Structure formats: structure tokens, C-alpha cells
Amino acid sequence: MITLASDFGTPYPAAMKGVLCRRTDARLVDVAHDFPRQDVRAAAFWLREVLPYFPPAVHLVVVDPGVGTDRNALVVRAGDHALVGPDNGVLLPAARRLAGDGRLETSVVDESRLEPVEPAGGSFGPSATALSSGGDAGDGDNGGDREGPASATFHGRDVFAPAAGDVHEAGLEALADLEWLASLESDPVDCRLPDPTLEDDRATGEVLVVDDFGNAITNLPGDVLAGHDRIVANGEPVPVGETFAAVPVGQRLATVGSHGYVELDVNRGRGDEAFGLEAGDRVVLEPPADDAG
Missing domain, CATH: 2.40.30.90 (Bacterial fluorinating enzyme like)
Incomplete structure (x- = not known):
């Protein structure tokens, strides 16, 4: 099972599901896609309260105000669960609860080694040629084909969804075999909910x-x-x-x-x-x- 949670509303989650369906046969379950926009703390709270009710699963979380910056993409193993998402604190409150008395195992995604999922037909949007000539996006040299780096504004589709699919297929005991996972050299960003x-x-x-x-x-x-x-x-x-x-x-x-x-x-x-x-x-x-x- 892979759960999905984001602040995307619609239709962006559908693109993540499309990537996952091409990566894995896992059951996909929506947690929520209407978290308050870019509100890491609110999402962290709700995930901490909701995810423990799920059986072992991979949890794909994208509330990511820093998308496209140098913030890390993480895979966090917490007991029988794994959480995949940005290193901005949104994962940690839920991960700690899922881990119970166990420890967290946190790895960073090496995006350069993560195999992308190409869209059907290979087109990633109108090419420069099409824009300048007024022609159809498929005319001439398709400069819009997506190759190489992920979109700077949609890591949910191009980084986190492929990573979540691969984690599910590999299984938690084989995470070390995923060549695109590396050790995190520093502590992950945390989001500690305030104490009264x-x-x-x-x-x-x-x-x-x-x-x-x-x-x-x-x-x-x-x-x-x-x-x-x-x-x-x-x-x-x-x-x-x-x-x-x-x-x-x-x-x-x-x-x-x-x-x-x-x-x-x-x-x-x-x-x-x-x-x-x-x-x-x-x-x-x-x-x-x-x-x-």
C-alpha cells in the first residue's frame, strides 16, 4: 500500500498516481490533498494523527514550500512503515509515532540516480520551436521532451512518486539495495509541535x-x-x-x-x-x- 498526502488540491495528485501506476501495482490510498497550502506544521499534525491507523505502508507526503531548492528529499523508515517526502520537518512527527520505541532510519534521495518516469509520447509541454513558430507542440524538434533533471516545481511527480514506488517494490529490508539512496550526512529538519x-x-x-x-x-x-x-x-x-x-x-x-x-x-x-x-x-x-x- 502507498498512501498519498499533499496540499495540491487537484489535479496534480493524479500525475503522481500515474507515475506510481507505472512503477508499481501497489494499492494507492489518498490521505488528503487539501492540507492548508504550504503549511508544514498543519500537515505534520494531521499525518501524526492519521498514519498510525494504517497497516504497514509507504507514505508519500508532499507539502513542500521549498520545492526546487537545495533541500533534501528523504526516505524515512519508521518501524514497518516508510515515509517519502521533503526534508522540511513534515515527515518526522508521524515517523516518530510510527516507530514507537524503535529508531528512525533516514536516507537521502540522490535525484541524479533516480530513474525518471517519462510521460506517454515523451512530451513534457510545448517546445520552444512550437512557441516561437505558433506550430503544434509535436511539430519539428520537440524541445519540450523531458530528459535529465526533474521539474523544479513538481518534485511530487518527478522525485517523490518514483522514489515511493521503488521503495514499495524493493521492500523495507532491501532499502540498502536502492542505488539512489544515500546516507544523510546531517540531522533531518524537524517540526516539533509546541508543548503547552x-x-x-x-x-x-x-x-x-x-x-x-x-x-x-x-x-x-x-x-x-x-x-x-x-x-x-x-x-x-x-x-x-x-x-x-x-x-x-x-x-x-x-x-x-x-x-x-x-x-x-x-x-x-x-x-x-x-x-x-x-x-x-x-x-x-x-x-x-x-x-x-
């Missing part, structure tokens, strides 16, 4: 992500709500509920999400708008004054 500050009567954290429902998901552990039927969030009292329906439709509440973190929500509404929050904003939770002490 927990005090006796105050918990300070931040919004990690806002999901499609508008739930503001914080980095505060759910047990900070234990024993409370209401809480003060950024100075505003709100009820604590086990479910969204614990309050009437349209009312705000604090809950513990399926991921185990405190969320600030609205029953059938958008918590981010009601609380005036977005990713990165500070959140302070305190007991009501009559509960303190």
Missing part, C-alpha cells in the same frame, strides 16, 4: 490547526478539562461538553477531540469564528473564579 505550559490553575497553549468544521484544535491535553463542567477560555467562560450536542445549537463549548486535545467548538457552527481564533493563536484555559482554589 501547565500550571496549577492555568494551562497555556496555542491553536495547532483548525479543521474543516471550524473546530480550533489546541495543543492542550484533554485532561486539563477533567473535573470541570465549565472553563474560562481566553477570559470567556464556556461550558465543557463530552459531545458537541452537550450545548444547544449555535452555542460555544470546550471538548476533547478524538485526538485527545482540547478543542474550542460551536455546536453545528465554527469555533474558530466564534472564539476569534486561527492557527498559532494563544489559548489560556483557567477554572472559573468560583472553582479556583
Whole structure:
């Protein structure tokens, strides 16, 4: 199995799938292609929460604001899983969770030795001749044929997808046999999700992500709500509920999400708008004054 995750929207993931289908017969499963654009931290959070539910697989991840720069392309072995993607931190939170008590094995992709997948017909876009003469892209010398280096703006198709397909076909125990893999000479870039500050009567954290429902998901552990039927969030009292329906439709509440973190929500509404929050904003939770002490 190969999973795919990106911030591409459509139709770019289809090109990666096309490359994979020419490289392997693996089952392809989409995780998401609508991560917030170029938001490495949001993608890292969701991957950490989602990928552990998969059986052993190769996970192809492309949230890559630095595409075409000198950042590395990585293959990270984590237990029975492998993650393929850019060296910008997006892989590591999920890799650590997948590895459990085991160690990570991180290799760098030598793109010059990675066999490319040529598109059918060999055309990679209109040739210089076609553009200058107004002729068809297939007329004369096809200067648009793709040979040599990958596209500087689409490593998902030209680097990561071929690498993921080859990793799947080789198997985790034979990664050392892949001639285009080399040792990483430095530590990979990490994306450590921030830790909250927990005090006796105050918990300070931040919004990690806002999901499609508008739930503001914080980095505060759910047990900070234990024993409370209401809480003060950024100075505003709100009820604590086990479910969204614990309050009437349209009312705000604090809950513990399926991921185990405190969320600030609205029953059938958008918590981010009601609380005036977005990713990165500070959140302070305190007991009501009559509960303190």
C-alpha cells in the first residue's frame, strides 16, 4: 500500500498516481490533498494523527514550500512503515509515532540516480520551436521532451512518486539495495509541535490547526478539562461538553477531540469564528473564579 498526502488540491495528485501506476501495482490510498497550502506544521499534525491507523505502508507526503531548492528529499523508515517526502520537518512527527520505541532510519534521495518516469509520447509541454513558430507542440524538434533533471516545481511527480514506488517494490529490508539512496550526512529538519505550559490553575497553549468544521484544535491535553463542567477560555467562560450536542445549537463549548486535545467548538457552527481564533493563536484555559482554589 502507498498512501498519498499533499496540499495540491487537484489535479496534480493524479500525475503522481500515474507515475506510481507505472512503477508499481501497489494499492494507492489518498490521505488528503487539501492540507492548508504550504503549511508544514498543519500537515505534520494531521499525518501524526492519521498514519498510525494504517497497516504497514509507504507514505508519500508532499507539502513542500521549498520545492526546487537545495533541500533534501528523504526516505524515512519508521518501524514497518516508510515515509517519502521533503526534508522540511513534515515527515518526522508521524515517523516518530510510527516507530514507537524503535529508531528512525533516514536516507537521502540522490535525484541524479533516480530513474525518471517519462510521460506517454515523451512530451513534457510545448517546445520552444512550437512557441516561437505558433506550430503544434509535436511539430519539428520537440524541445519540450523531458530528459535529465526533474521539474523544479513538481518534485511530487518527478522525485517523490518514483522514489515511493521503488521503495514499495524493493521492500523495507532491501532499502540498502536502492542505488539512489544515500546516507544523510546531517540531522533531518524537524517540526516539533509546541508543548503547552501547565500550571496549577492555568494551562497555556496555542491553536495547532483548525479543521474543516471550524473546530480550533489546541495543543492542550484533554485532561486539563477533567473535573470541570465549565472553563474560562481566553477570559470567556464556556461550558465543557463530552459531545458537541452537550450545548444547544449555535452555542460555544470546550471538548476533547478524538485526538485527545482540547478543542474550542460551536455546536453545528465554527469555533474558530466564534472564539476569534486561527492557527498559532494563544489559548489560556483557567477554572472559573468560583472553582479556583
